[in-house]
Amino acid sequence: MTGTAHYKRLVLELCRAFNDGKISRIDDYLTPDFADLGVSAGPDWFKSSIQTLRRSFKDARWDVLGLVAEGTTTVVRLRFTGVHVGDYLGVAPTRCAVSVEQVHIYEGRDGRLATHYCVRDDLELLDQLGVRPDTTMVGETKPMRKKKVAVAALS
Template structure:
């Protein structure tokens, strides 16, 4: 069965069969981030890959991408991603993803010792492809959800 994505045109939304770059993004989330298969990174990520999170820009190409996966999987070895939305730009080279990750906090993360708590965090990611290779990712995780799940930041309150 074909996956469906929304292609964004100036003022139109057109549903169509999965674009090749949307398929590549799905492979990265499913095979790399969730399953830990780093060989897929060599197929999809460009040598000039750039990563941005929280305003911090990192360069390092394929090895940077693999390093990000390794370090994240050390902290959350059972992480599982769900792609809630995959939106493809008109030229097919921009792929925006709204994701949810569920995992157990098993390693130090952001200075927070392992809590062994199950976390659920949402995020939004903007990806850019050139010639079928991922050249840039700008990710915006919802950190507050993670911090609340591990008991560091109580977001909800019953007091007025």
């Protein structure tokens, strides 16, 4: 079975594997030539990025907010949550709780997921971590700086 319902189920199972920390299950969902289109990387990079998220954010979750599919394409809108406890995007642990929406688009082939593209707001995530790029004009970026934000932090 490789229809729309099958690919929707694969995406939901992938989200469940992420939430449960079962990174070893990811190979069950991806084609050997899987491509993460936002970064032009294969399945090993995709698994590594998931491991980094799980290591950098305690209680990391992808909570599904919506799911639509047509043919072999599945789009999932989700909320990523967690507590920042490890280096991420060059930012040392802040112990800040984060909650950001993301959209992930998967294309299936031969019963597995073959491509992935993600739309996310990394600036919002950095804001919630209490850091952001300090820019003076478009294209001219200064190093990241700490800023005071009203974000829930765990001790």
